Amino acid sequence: MKILLIDANPKTSDYSHSKWAADHYVDALKEKDHYVEVWPLYQMKIPMIDEEVMSAFGKSMKGMELTEEEFEKMNLRNLILDKFVKFDHYVIVSPLWNFGVPPQLKALIDVIAVAGKTFKYTENGPVGLLEGTFVHIQASGGVYKDMMEMEFGNRYVSHIFKFLGLEEKLALLIEGTNMGDFSRNDYQSTLDDWVTKSVREVM
């Protein structure tokens, strides 16, 4: 199975709990002979929706010629999108920052959520066009069970990837990493259980 790991954290696994957990998942997937490609978003150029991209959107609809800068940005966005759609399973790895997802992950989502390519509008509302599954691995300094309305990281990832047609598998939410008593040793058995269960679901 072709798996894409979307790494939305500028830190290394030594300092990032979500990446540390993702490393275990990837090792287990590779043991089962799955192919795993990693996209380190903080080392990638992902053209965000800016003035030029907005202008290119408008011009493309009218069949107008793009400037060189507009063409370059649109070309790179299309290349990323074309590669993105070719996987069977997606692993999104991110920290919770200011109650939401890191901006590089949002930039990628703004590249891949394209009407006519990854979703379409129908009489009965929008329909996702991707096939496959995804899991989200997120670490957060706080614990959100009593204030879910403040959590826009996992809830956003969950909704947007389902919107694109992918089936959600059980997320790993590593919570309370900034609350003093979090330890990787203590968390290891929870992680191992999740990895065992999740790898079994990737077929």
Ligand SMILES: Cc1cc2nc3c(=O)[nH]c(=O)nc-3n(C[C@H](O)[C@H](O)[C@H](O)COP(=O)(O)O)c2cc1C
């Ligand atoms: C810029 C920044 C913003 C953060 N915002 C939040 C937040 O809104 N809620 C929260 O629970 N933790 C927040 N944290 C703490 C991180 O979620 C926590 O350190 C988590 O472990 C990060 O994931 P990582 O260990 O994979 O890097 C923030 C950390 C940083 C650096």
